[in-house]
Amino acid sequence: MAIRAADSIFETLIDAIMAGQMVPGEPLVEQTLAEQFGVSRTPVREALHRLEQARLAERGARRAFVVRRMAPEDLAELFEATGEIESTLAALAAKRMSEIERRKLETVLDEGDACDDPATYSEINSRFHEIIKSGARNSILAATLDELNLRTLAWRAANFREDSRRLESSRVEHRGITQAILSQDADTTRRKMCSHVASSFIVLSDILARRAPEQRAPKF
Amino acid sequence: MAIRAADSIFETLIDAIMAGQMVPGEPLVEQTLAEQFGVSRTPVREALHRLEQARLAERGARRAFVVRRMAPEDLAELFEATGEIESTLAALAAKRMSEIERRKLETVLDEGDACDDPATYSEINSRFHEIIKSGARNSILAATLDELNLRTLAWRAANFREDSRRLESSRVEHRGITQAILSQDADTTRRKMCSHVASSFIVLSDILARRAPEQRAPKF
DNA sequence: TTGCAGTGAGATGTATACAATTGAAAGCTA
DNA sequence: TAGCTTTCAATTGTATACATCTCACTGCAA
Numbered sequence: 001m002a003i004r005a006a007d008s009i010f011e012t013l014i015d016a017i018m019a020g021q022m023v024p025g026e027p028l029v030e031q032t033l034a035e036q037f038g039v040s041r042t043p044v045r046e047a048l049h050r051l052e053q054a055r056l057a058e059r060g061a062r063r064a065f066v067v068r069r070m071a072p073e074d075l076a077e078l079f080e081a082t083g084e085i086e087s088t089l090a091a092l093a094a095k096r097m098s099e100i101e102r103r104k105l106e107t108v109l110d111e112g113d114a115c116d117d118p119a120t121y122s123e124i125n126s127r128f129h130e131i132i133k134s135g136a137r138n139s140i141l142a143a144t145l146d147e148l149n150l151r152t153l154a155w156r157a158a159n160f161r162e163d164s165r166r167l168e169s170s171r172v173e174h175r176g177i178t179q180a181i182l183s184q185d186a187d188t189t190r191r192k193m194c195s196h197v198a199s200s201f202i203v204l205s206d207i208l209a210r211r212a213p214e215q216r217a218p219k220f
Numbered sequence: 221m222a223i224r225a226a227d228s229i230f231e232t233l234i235d236a237i238m239a240g241q242m243v244p245g246e247p248l249v250e251q252t253l254a255e256q257f258g259v260s261r262t263p264v265r266e267a268l269h270r271l272e273q274a275r276l277a278e279r280g281a282r283r284a285f286v287v288r289r290m291a292p293e294d295l296a297e298l299f300e301a302t303g304e305i306e307s308t309l310a311a312l313a314a315k316r317m318s319e320i321e322r323r324k325l326e327t328v329l330d331e332g333d334a335c336d337d338p339a340t341y342s343e344i345n346s347r348f349h350e351i352i353k354s355g356a357r358n359s360i361l362a363a364t365l366d367e368l369n370l371r372t373l374a375w376r377a378a379n380f381r382e383d384s385r386r387l388e389s390s391r392v393e394h395r396g397i398t399q400a401i402l403s404q405d406a407d408t409t410r411r412k413m414c415s416h417v418a419s420s421f422i423v424l425s426d427i428l429a430r431r432a433p434e435q436r437a438p439k440f
Numbered sequence: 441t442t443g444c445a446g447t448g449a450g451a452t453g454t455a456t457a458c459a460a461t462t463g464a465a466a467g468c469t470a
Numbered sequence: 471t472a473g474c475t476t477t478c479a480a481t482t483g484t485a486t487a488c489a490t491c492t493c494a495c496t497g498c499a500a
Contacts, residue, residue, distance in 0.1 A: 004453070030482070040455040045482085046269065053273055062462050062481050081360035084312075088304045140301035144364055187407070224483070250452070260485040265452080282451050282492050 006043035009033070010050050017056060017067060018153050028057060028065040055151050072208070075152075076201070082148045083197030085141060086129070090177065090193040091186040093135035101135050102182055109178050112171055121167055128174055132181070132193075156204065166203050173199065226263035229253070230270050237276060237287060238373045248277055248285040275371050292428070295372075296421070302368045303417030305361060306349070310397065310413040311406040313355035321355050322402055329398050332391055341387055348394055352401070352413075376424065386423050393419065 013033075016022045028048055030041045037044065048065045051057035060066040070078075097105070108131065112124045133142045173196040180189040233253075236242045248268055250261045257264065268285050271277035280286040290298075317325070328351065332344045353362050393416040400409040 006453080029480090031480095041482090042454050042456090046266075046453095049266065049269070050273065053270065061464090063483090064481060077358050077360050080358055081364065084308045084358075084361060085305070085364075088308060092304075138297050138300055138304075140297050140368070141304065144301065144305075144368075148360070148364075226483080249450090251450095261452090262484050262486090266483095281494090283453095284451055 004043070005037070005039050006046040006050075009037055009039070009043055010047040012037075013047060013051060014054075014056065014150070014153075022067050024067050024069040026067045027060065028067065054147070072205075076205075078148065078152055079197065079201040079204075082145065082152060083194050083201070085145050085148065086132075086197055087190045087194040089136040089138070089141055089145060090132050090181065091190040092138060092141075093132045094181045094184050094186045094189040096137045097135035097181065101131060105131050105135075105178055105181065109174055112174060118167060121170075125170065125174075132177075135181075169199065170196075224263070225257070225259050226266040226270075229257055229259070229263055230267040232257075233267060233271060234274075234276065234370070234373075242287050244287050244289040245280075246287045247280065248287065250285075274367070292425075296425075298368065298372055299417065299421040299424075302365070302372060303414050303421070305365050305368065306352075306417055307410045307414040309356040309358070309361055309365060310352050310401065311410040312358060312361075313352045314401045314404050314406045314409040316357045317355035317401065321351060325351050325355075325398055325401065329394055332394060338387060341390075345390065345394075352397075355401075389419065390416075 013022070013028075022028075028051075030044050030048065033044045033048075034041045048057060052059075052065065056068055057065045058068045105128070108124060108128050112121060112128065115121050115124060133145060136142065173192065177189060177192045177196060180192055233242070233248075242248075248271070250264050250268065253264045253268075254261045268277060272279075272285065276288055277285045278288045313321075325348070328344060328348050332341060332348065335341050335344060353365060356362065393412065397409060397412045397416060400412055
């Protein structure tokens with residue numbers, strides 16, 4: 001019982017959704033998944049309920065679970081929420097980060113400037129946001145942000161490919177955020193972070209808009 | 221199967237925690253609860269897992285569930301998070317509320333001024349916050365706030381008795397928030413709402429601090 | 441007295457059988 | 471043919487038995 005089957009199934013399903021192997025609308029039947037994982041329905045059932053609570057699954061016909069469909073408006077709300085919470089964390093971080101953390105932030109920024117490989121930049125980008133998140137000194141808000149990020153993953157992961165123009169503008173935005181944090185200007189930090197997340201969303205929207213209609217908005 | 225046993229058990233347990241009938245640290249044993257509710261362990265099990273995800277239960281000895289204990293610092297973080305999110309919603313509402321909603325807000329404010337009964341005031345207070353929440357036009361943030369409020373309920377419900385001085389200061393704060401919203405000043409709205417939630421927390425802290433040590437901080 | 445291994449009770453994790461619900465499709469009627 | 475009813479299969483909900491894990495307690499040895 002050291003590692004629970006329900007836990008690993010839950011995570012496997014999340015990974016599959018992230019990787020785009022399970023598209024929104026795809027059915028998630030207890031019996032079928034149980035056979036695939038080689039377990040009984042019980043742990044699968046628990047995993048599916050957790051996916052539902054994480055808003056990654058929803059009920060379809062006959063109360064059956066399907067990978068959650070999401071309308072473009074919902075995605076916009078989700079990104080707005082993410083942006084607001086991340087901005088709040090950044091504003092708190094501007095007031096609370098230690099000297100060591102401020103130095104780290106600068107280091108990561110420099111690494112980002114020196115990097116041209118999109119995959120590496122993506123990893124540096126994560127560290128940048130991670131430092132801010134922990135600098136805010138509020139684990140509840142941090143957990144809330146993680147949760148929301150999980151819900152956008154299915155879309156970001158399936159669609160995002162770093163394009164060099166976005167990479168450059170991201171660098172500029174990171175620099176602005178860092179400057180605001182270093183000067184402990186909470187209001188400016190909030191504004192710049194909010195705009196940064198909004199930019200990411202615009203890029204994603206563009207990509208989605210260019211796709212075939214049946215993929216763009218699976219629900220309709 | 222119209223109403224699932226698991227659902228009603230989940231809600232009953234929340235209500236019991238809210239009402240202070242189950243104090244933090246109290247064990248939640250599947251078998252025992254199953255007998256009390258007259259069902260099998262299965263639906264109880266599901267309800268307990270959902271309580272855990274809602275952070276109202278945690279694991280104690282032998283992986284058993286107990287009503288979640290919380291240190292004072294955790295409570296402070298929780299209230300800070302609640303305040304930040306409610307402030308964000310208020311700031312958005314200041315920019316987005318319809319004329320009708322603005323009028324409603326004024327009406328509720330007047331009702332609050334005219335009211336001296338703490339129970340009635342508490343209901344009016346809920347409506348005030350409800351109007352702001354829906355005025356923000358973001359269901360994700362609204363749901364996030366609901367979730368956090370649920371987690372503070374156990375403490376607020378067990379401890380809160382309206383005291384007339386708090387009632388008066390609450391009125392003043394509500395008036396300030398309303399003015400800021402009506403003049404569509406998002407920044408001021410955010411600041412005032414944040415301070416409003418902080419005041420509530422201070423009052424709660426005082427009440428907790430006056431209690432016997434073993435009740436004040438159940439964990440230690 | 442201290443430390444540790446064995447043991448057993450208490451609790452959750454999982455498998456499986458059966459019950460209940462839902463929705464779609466077939467069939468009947470006007 | 472349109473609309474209503476009935477039926478039935480698909481799927482989840484629940485009950486129960488068994489498996490597994492954890493930890494407190496006991497007893498022995500150093």
